Amino acid sequence: MNAFEALADPTRRSIVEALRKGERQVNDIVEEAGIHQSGVSRHLRILHEAGFVSMRPDGQRRLYCLRPEPFRELDQWLAQYRNLWEARLDRFGAALEKRRSSGSPPKKESK
Template sequence: MHIDTFQTLADPTRRRVLDALRRGERQVNDLVEEVGIHQSGVSRHLRILHEAGFVTMRPDGQRRLYSLVPTPFRELDEWLTQYRGLWEERLDRFGEALEARQKQRNEKRSEEE
């Protein structure tokens, strides 16, 4: 995975294009309606996504159908997995601290009664 992955995904319009493609193959005109920008803009974002390996284009007569390529998403998930453990550890410690605090409050209430 390259820094280009993050640069590619940093653009909110490209993320909207990817979201629209999650529902299956789309032609440019379908994406224009879903994303809400001009055809030239959608085409430009599709070109960038294609060059980065996120989408593929399949000709179908006069139409060009675009769809997602799973590989870069898997690579991104594998990269994020390395950091997910860090956050899970922190959340576990936070949960333990909350439980200890709740236990102290319950003990204090019991003593007061």
């Protein structure tokens, strides 16, 4: 499962959001996500297998937390597209400024 498939599910995104606040045990996530413990456990397993979550035993408890590496990889991948769109928006802004400074009225769309 790739990163986008792992994060596509809204319940998994809720779990990730709950874990943003720090290390949590399953019962804490159940309360915050509002789904049954079995569902949280299943989604945590998927997030763990995808590398987004780590687990550490603490006596009888299992504590889950987010791993930063997959989020950095996503950010690096998205940066390519962010740069593309920022360049396009910069060109669009320059064209608008040129039109404003030349005093040309905006073109009306024909229907």
